[in-house]
Amino acid sequence: MANQSTLRPALSSLLQQYIKLLRSSPKSLRILAATILCATLGGLWERRRRYRKADEGRGRVLVRRNSAIQLKDGSRLIYVPYKKTTAKVVINPTKSTTFDAHRRLFLEPPGGRGFKSQSSLGGGEGPPVNTKPGLNLAFLHQFLSLLSIMIPRLTSKESFLLLLHTFFLISRTYLSLVVARLDGEIVRDLVAGNGKAFAWGIGKWLSVGVPAVYCNAMIKFLQSKISIAFRTRLTRYIHDLYLNDKQAYYKLQNLDGGLVGGGADQFITSDLPLFCDSAAALYSSLGKPFLDLVVFNYQLARSLGPLALAGILFNYGATAWMLKKFSPPFGRLAAAQGRKEGDFRGLHTRLIGNAEEVAFYGGAEMEKGFLEKGFKDLKQLMEGIYSMKIRYNMLEDFVLKYGWSALGYLFTSLPVFLPAWGGLGGLVELAGATAGTSRETDRMKGFITNKRLMLSLADAGGRMMYSFKDLSELAGYTSRVYTLVSTLHRVHSNSYSTPRPELYGAADIQGTLHKGFDGVRLEGVPIVAPGLWPRGGEELVDSLDITVREGEHLLVLGPNGVGKSSISRVVAGLWPVYRGLVSRPRQGGMGGIMFLPQRVYLAQGTLRDQVIYPHTEMEMRADSRSDHELRLILDAVRLGYLPDREGGWDCRKEWKDVLSGGEKQRISIARLLYHEPKYAFIDEGTSAVSQDVEGLLYETAKERGITLITISTRAQLKKYHTFQLQLDGPNGGWEFDRIGTERERSSVENELRELKEKVQNVKALRERLKTVEEDLARVFVTGGEELPGFEGKSGESSGGIKEGSVVVKSGSGTEEHTAEEVTSEETKSGDDEKVPSEGGENKGKQVDLENESFADAVKKGGDE
Ligand SMILES: Nc1ncnc2c1ncn2[C@@H]1O[C@H](COP(=O)(O)OP(=O)(O)OP(=O)(O)O)[C@@H](O)[C@H]1O
Structure with a gap:
């Protein structure tokens, strides 16, 4: 409105000048001038119409794709549906200097009445979260x-x-x-x-x-x-x-x-x-x-x-x-x-x-x-x-x-x-x-x-x-x-202060996260699960020292809850580096570092948005990437059928409900192949993928030059990696080693030997079982009479004794048990994997040792 009112006098004076000039000119010149004017106005109008149409078209496409345009000054141009067309909205990001200027207002409120309670948060550095809302100075x-x-x-x-x-x-x-x-x-x-x-x-x-x-x-x-x-x-x-x-x-x-x-x-x-x-x-x-x-x-x-x-x-x-x-x-x-x-x-x-x-x-x-x-x-x-x-x-x-x-x-x-x-x-x-x-x-x-x-x-x-x-x-x-x-x-x-400094509290962060290193390195970094401010955190892994360079694929192994994923949280900067130094590449995405979390996140948007996440379509086009390339990526992760099944790249669905568990993980690997980072943390990224495809995914990622840091509980993934980091559990211990070293081979061989010995033991137990079965024929019931028809035959029923029964002599008399009963009693009373030792802990129960060995042997035989 303001523009119209200031333009109007200028325009009307221009028109008057023009009419005056026309009146004083010859007729042919007037006609020519009128034609030029009409042509110019027509041209301008047509240009404006075309621009509007193109803009409308662009707006519709961007709205459908959930995308925007990045302007040169850093602001974003988005289109929002408005009536039957779209309306342009320019969003200017808040400058960092504005945040700096406001920090004083929001982090250091003045003292005085109405602000008294925030002093407990440490000398006025915290916001007055405890100030009671009311008509006071704080308000x-x-x-x-x-x-x-x-x-x-x-x-x-x-x-x-x-x-x-x-x-x-x-x-x-x-x-x-x-x-x-x-x-x-x-x-x-x-x-x-x-x-x-x-x-x-x-x-x-x-x-x-x-x-x-x-x-x-x-x-x-x-x-x-x-x-x-x-x-x-x-x-x-x-x-x-x-x-x-x-x-x-x-x-x-x-x-x-x-x-x-x-x-x-x-x-x-x-x-x-x-x-x-x-x-x-x-x-x-x-x-x-x-x-x-x-x-x-x-x-x-x-x-x-x-x-x-x-x-x-x-x-x-x-x-x-x-x-x-x-x-x-x-x-x-x-x-x-x-x-x-x-x-x-x-x-x-x-x-x-x-x-x-x-x-x-x-x-x-x-x-x-x-x-x-x-x-x-x-x-x-x-x-x-x-x-x-x-x-x-x-x-x-x-x-x-x-x-x-x-x-x-x-x-x-x-x-x-x-x-x-x-x-x-x-x-x-x-x-x-x-x-x-x-x-x-x-x-x-x-x-x-x-x-x-x-x-x-x-x-x-x-x-x-x-x-x-x-x-x-x-x-x-x-x-x-x-x-x-x-x-x-x-x-x-990151402005925290606490009245008393807690170990590993928000005010006790002394480590450094250095971005700009070609590799992933942790030097003296404890992995700490943070407690909510102002409490302190809990140490999961003791001061960790590892370095992963290009091509040195690392497998992080360990039991559940030991802190494997937490390492990626620290490297990603989600959790603080309380001590030591963490070095990693500067940027995410291509040539940098990427983190694939355990639970795959599927964003709102089109199928394309799922593959290119966290890129928007705007960024994908700016990088001159095409849908054809995305199709090849989906083929590589064995998801080439998805665009046809779901109705094209621009199709929008609630993806978390549409895709299966394995498909979600493959989408996650597709993201990895799309962004092609130099280093990637994959947290249980293929646990739901069939084993043949799993190997293929690892090999494809490695072929593309991605150095993998895999977090898993499955040791069979070792074959795709060069190093392993074994986290040991409650004491925060860890061991970092090359996979396939002499030491590792000898430890595997040791394990093999132990297993073989156990198998040998099973053979011995079988023989023992046979002997015991023969001995059974000579077991006496109360009264000491030898049972007829029990001479060396096992499994034959005779007299008052059922088939497979054992007669146990105890302090309170003799009892009859089935083999299963004895076995279950044994299991309850001790470790069933152990070969029972003669005169062991069951002595107090005065159980016949021969019968005890028998029960154990039956169990072992059953397990076999
Ligand atoms: N946001 C959090 N705040 C505090 N503690 C957390 C947080 N997330 C996880 N923890 C704790 O940190 C510990 C390690 O968790 P982490 O996710 O690293 O385990 P993990 O070794 O990856 O286990 P899994 O194999 O089950 O994934 C767990 O005891 C967990 O309870």
Whole structure:
């Protein structure tokens, strides 16, 4: 609009000059000039049309592909669907200098009342996470800090919107004054029976209505615009802090304990909009009544005199004091409600994310229990808040509606009953008393005008008082959003301090992560599972020293939970390097380093997006990579059928549900082949892939020059690697060795020898079994009689003894057992792999040793 208005005079003067020139030229020249003008305008119009069409086409393609365009200054151009076409949006990244400048505001709040609790976090370096939300100094600081993000410059769009909003607010106050006066006039004319003036008054009333409703609509519209503008600024700022190479989105959950009550999602998607709505509403709910108060008070002071003004001001003071005194802590309650809402939402998100697993286990009842408990907590808190509000609302209503109205009648009656103290109204009364003309009608006009002013004033005052509550709630939302931003700043700049330094705490990071090394090297680096700040972490692997150079493929072996994946977390920079030095290549992707996590992540988007992740299609095209190349990669990982099966590269699905476990792992290897890094950590990357394909995947990756660092529990992967790192378990021990060395061969040979010995032992046991079976024929039952028909034959039933039974002599008498019973008893009483030693631990039970050997032998035989 502004551009149009400045261009218009220039354009019209140009057109006038042109017409003047045409008039003074010969006819042929005029025709020629007109033709040139038409051709130029036509050309321009056609160009614009073509550009728009091309832009629309580009927008549609980019929207379909979920992609964007990177501009030269680092900003991103994205297209969003708008009506039937697309709209362009340019997103400028927040500059690092802006973050630096804001760090002071968010990490070092000033001391003083309202900030006292943060001192426990270490000399003011931590954000005041424990400061109670409320109308205090902390709120002012937090709000102003956030305001510096929401309105970064005086010349920004938000300032313009606020200015426009102010204009409409002033206009509405002015119109309220006009309406009050008009009201008085209309009633006066009605009482005086002046029909013509009355009709004229109605006409004026209606014509004032048009701008008044426009003003009201614009005020609401601009309030929403301001809210969305604030939200846009804050959301982009938070996203820039949250998603960058500092991996705050990971560290926030795993290292930092600052976001109490809900994950960042709840803060960003729920608390942030509430804060922005509340902040935008506050401007009109505080700004407009404040303006009204000033203007109406001035008017009333003029017409009702100083006594009324003093009364009104005293009334405000008393009301404000009373409401503040009896108001519940709305700010704290709003923050607590936000937390509970976050918990409840988190439970639902968790269920959605793990629906298949829960369904397999049939865990609906259990999950329902969690959800119901979450909701019950929320419900209880909300019921508590509502019941707290009852008393406050009663008080508020009585004071603001009835108390203020009664006082209003008193004040407006001052010119009538105390004309000497009644300001202009009083003077009119005194003059009317002497003149004796139309006294009632003037009195009526004065009363109606003053009453309307008083009503507006009561309304304005009421809104000011109500906005105490809004202000308290805003304090709650402000505290939530401020906590999020300050926590992000803390993670971003790694500024931690603790009252007492914990070993391996966030404030005890002394190691270095050096990026720019051709290889992967850890020198004296303990692998520590970090505890949530301010606690310390737990050492998993003792000071590790390994180096992996190009072509030296490493296999990291060890039992579950020993800390294998944690090594990749430390190298990736997700977990801190508490001591020593970690060196790795600088960049991820081509020529750098890549990490394939244990659980394959499938992003939202097209099939192409899955293969090229974390690249976007924009980056893929910029690198001149084609869909044909992607097809070859899928062929290499034996997934060449996917594009046809799923409906092409641009097809979008919920990929985590569509692909099988093995297919997901192969997609992950496809990503590796697409990015072709020089070094790659593969964490159990082929556990679900069939063995023939597994070998092929390893060989393909190696052929492409990728040095593999594989994390696995399976020793059979050794054949694809040069070195191995064996992690030993609870003591944090480790052993780094070349695969296939003399030492390793001899250790394998030793193992082989041991196994052979065990097999030999089995043979001996068999023979023993035979002997025992023969001996069985000579076993005596109670009474010592030799059983008939038991001479050397095994497995034959005879007399009272069942087939395969053993007769055991014990202190309490002789018992009959089946072979299985004896075996299971043996298993219970000791290690069933052991060859029983004569007179061993079963002595106390006085079990016949021969029978014991038999049971063991039967078990061994069965195992064989
Ligand atoms: N984010 C985390 N915060 C704290 N401790 C963690 C975290 N992630 C894992 N741990 C702990 O670190 C230890 C090692 O985990 P890690 O994932 O490295 O095991 P792993 O050797 O790879 O086991 P697996 O073979 O089962 O994958 C485990 O005890 C685990 O509980």
